[in-house]
Amino acid sequence: MQLTILDRAEQVADDVLSLVLRSTDGPLAPWEPGAHIDLVLPNWLHRSYSLCGDPADQECYRVAVRHEPLSRGGSEYVHLFLRPGRKLEISLPRNNFRFVPAPGYLFVAGGIGITPILPMLRAAVEAQADVTLVYVGKTASSMPFADELRSAYGDRVRIVATDEQARPDFAALAADLDPGTLIYCCGPASMLAAAEAAFPTARLHTERFRPTKKSFGPDTSFEVTCVRSGQTIHVPEDESLLDALNHSGHRVPSGCREGVCGSCELTVLDGEPEHRDDIGAQTGRMFACVSRARSPRLVVDL
Known part of the structure; x- marks a missing residue:
């Protein structure tokens, strides 16, 4: 995580605020076009936003937030309560939308x-x-x-x-x-x-900012073993892997909870995940917010 301060908030369109986040201690992490960050809001929500400033500027990040009519609390907080001068934790940049050289x-x-x-x-x-x-x-x-x-x-x-x-x-x-x-x-x-x-x-x-509609078989329970802690956790059919891990004390970051932002990515050491995300998890990875297990047990690097 990086600590920033909200330097400026400017309305750039109907119901859209541009936020400029300034580093509080040295240069911010480098990023490439297509990257996004998670904002940890003061109401404890994590929300992902695309970086839309200049990658050459390592003193500031810029994001833009539209006030969604059916806000789950993120965009509403940004528009109604967030003010310049507020310190905010943010994630390191991640990129699921890579810019490829072309003529x-x-x-x-x-x-x-x-x-x-x-x-x-x-x-x-x-x-x-x-x-x-x-x-x-x-x-x-x-x-x-x-x-x-x-x-x-x-x-x-x-x-x-x-x-x-x-x-x-x-x-x-x-x-x-x-x-x-x-x-x-x-x-x-x-x-x-x-x-x-x-x-x-x-x-x-x-x-995508929202997941595509997909059909899967019924959710079934499975076990997940966290290799670093040695803990094995039961994931019931009515609970996500992300929630089961968090409830057991493993604080896995999360943003969208819909399989589109990538903040809850896990390394899978054994077992077969059932991928339900919209990103396209690489071999040996999965996204805990939506994906489950095809095998009775998964082993993850936690």
């Missing part, structure tokens, strides 16, 4: 999905790649950083407010792609579904 990029962002795209766009322009951003929102006033984007990138940016303009035609965009162009897309589920239908799978990179 050209099409960036597609919807609403708050612009946040991980911003540093990617900067990096692509600095690398002198061929770059286009299509940024979609319900209204012009709901789209954070739109003015910043127009000022910095001019006609490389196409901003579409759907209350005034037609939604972009992804099939037409796909037809105009050069062979080496990669597509990066972040936004609501409907946008991601349209992107997956239109763009070549091998060149499309997406990040």
Whole structure:
């Protein structure tokens, strides 16, 4: 964890605050475009937010938070109670949405999905790649950083407010792609579904803020052995692995609790996990908030 202080909070669109977090002791951990951090809020909630500032700036991180109408307490606290001067613990940056070198990029962002795209766009322009951003929102006033984007990138940016303009035609965009162009897309589920239908799978990179709907068999109980402590914990069918570990004294970090942020990643030493996340756990890893076990027992590095 790193300790920061909230340096500035600025409204950058309807119901969106930009937060600038400053280091309290030396440089912050380095990060790459696509990375996110967990904020440990004073109401004890952990929430994940994409870094949307400049990776070269190791004194400050910038994130943006939309006030969700059905907030589970995170965005509501940020908007109503969090004020500059407050010290906040944050996680080290993690990256599930890696920026891959390419001769050209099409960036597609919807609403708050612009946040991980911003540093990617900067990096692509600095690398002198061929770059286009299509940024979609319900209204012009709901789209954070739109003015910043127009000022910095001019006609490389196409901003579409759907209350005034037609939604972009992804099939037409796909037809105009050069062979080496990669597509990066972040936004609501409907946008991601349209992107997956239109763009070549091998060149499309997406990040989700909400999990996709998936079907699994009935939850069953299993055992998990924590190799460092020597403790074996029973995980009943009606409890997540994350909750069982936390209730037994193993404080596993967590953010989304939906299998999209990666903060609860565990190393699996033995047994077969049943992966239910949207990230794509690497071999020997699993995400404790949603994933379970296919085998009667798992051994994890805790």
